[in-house]
Amino acid sequence: MGLFLALGSFAPWLAPQDPSAQNLLETGQGPTAAHWLGTDHLGRDTLSRLIIAANTSLVSVGSVLIIAMTVGVAMGTIAGYHRGWVDDLLMRIVDVGLSIPSLITALAVIGIVGPGYWTMVLALSLAWWPMSGRISRAVAVSIMSKPHIEALRVLGASPLRIYFGHLLPAALAVATLSFLGLGIQPPTPEWGQMLVDALPYLESDPRQVILPGLALTAAVIGFNILGESIALNRIPKPLSRRTLALRRIEVAGWAKENSNA
Template sequence: MISRFRTRFGGISPYALIPVLLFILVALFAPVLARYAPDSQVITDAMQGPSPAHWLGTDYLGRDVLSRLIWAARVSLVAMSIVLISALVIGILVGSIAGYIGGKVDLLLIGMIDIMLSLPSLIIALALIGIIGPGYWSMIAALTLAWWANYARMSRAVVAGEVHQPHIEACRIVGASHWWIFTRHILPSVLGVVLVYASADAGALVLSIATLSFLGLGVVPPTPEWGQMVVDGMNYLEDSPGMVVLPGLALTLVVISFNVLGEAIALQKLPRAVKGRAMTKRMRARALEEQATKRSAH
């Protein structure tokens, strides 16, 4: 079964892919899985332990902890997806322009990229939020502007290496447009490299979203978010440690899952030694080729 799974999903181990899929499914089906609304308050039920009504207990406002954890996954997934897609679009666009045009444009853009990469992304996000103000969309804009430079540098390196290949020169000779050349021959190579890094960056983005929310600069109450839930539970750590431990554990598992998936995807790009059945098939094919060559020679 595992071998079939790997064949269907490009050789990626199910142990790397299943945790990420579970996180995505929980986030997508949060309205179905959550038994209570995330902002539903029942003060008389505040600070209760696990029970049949509330499987993971309630917080200081009587809100169901499990429901808020599930909805927080949805909030994190949406914010992470928006930031990641926006950063990829900006980074690929800027890096492709720099690598394809070259010359002074390349020098100008690569200088700007180097300046952005010289500072930690979280520091850039904090500075931008300090300028435009805290809030959900401010957090997304700040993280996008802090994250695009790395993708731009990778895109520029790939495009600069591809643009002088013989097949690209042949396309130009026959009169192919720059757009056709880029979309058909260069962009697939760029995406193949950048998406590998993006899969690993997804975990770091979830952690950055939680960090900004923990500092009060991202997701604000009553919207549930794991970092913000940790802040809410800090004052009740002795009485109800689950209010801090559970969102912290959920955040840790998601970050680790995305990092493992990114490493698994990256390993698929490395050449592997041919073993087992693949080696047997290759030896048989070579033997048949040698026999055909001898027959044609006679």
């Protein structure tokens, strides 16, 4: 994960060559001193394209998450705050979004607008925001029933103060299109697009498929491990025998001090 984030953040300075520069005299070459991971079917440096692709993926994923979370959290918290007909209306919109498979929604948007980088970001954002909207609404309903929110209402706190000062921050705290050829368009380097471009050369030069595939697999596994580690850190762990012994000594010392006092 750290390597992926570092490559994505500093890719323009780490790439040894221009990832879009073609040299038809060096197509399909293996690793050399000039091209450490060889070249693709158009003579472009594979290492440079893998590095720049990390930046492309990082920016696109970050943009999708920001847009989807912003729309979803806004609609979910507004529904949880107002309840009544506002809640019913917004949640029915969320239910419609959840009932349609995300891939179908994304393909429909791309079919209407056309393929492209920001079209892919928009399509995935529209496909994913209902999930964050549903979760945010549940969190908002739970927060609005807390005693301190009732106390704020009794004290005359304005709705804007309750929403932006207490409800929204809490909700925010809790809260493969390229492979189909409909996302990022050539010559922009992107791991999924690199797989598509290399598929016709799978038998003659499998390296062109294996390298971006390994990069994509490593990123997916890294995100899964990160998510699992965050979830496991929230589970209380049993204390070791040494820690228990130290705690008992501390408690015995406190008891002795209290008895002497």
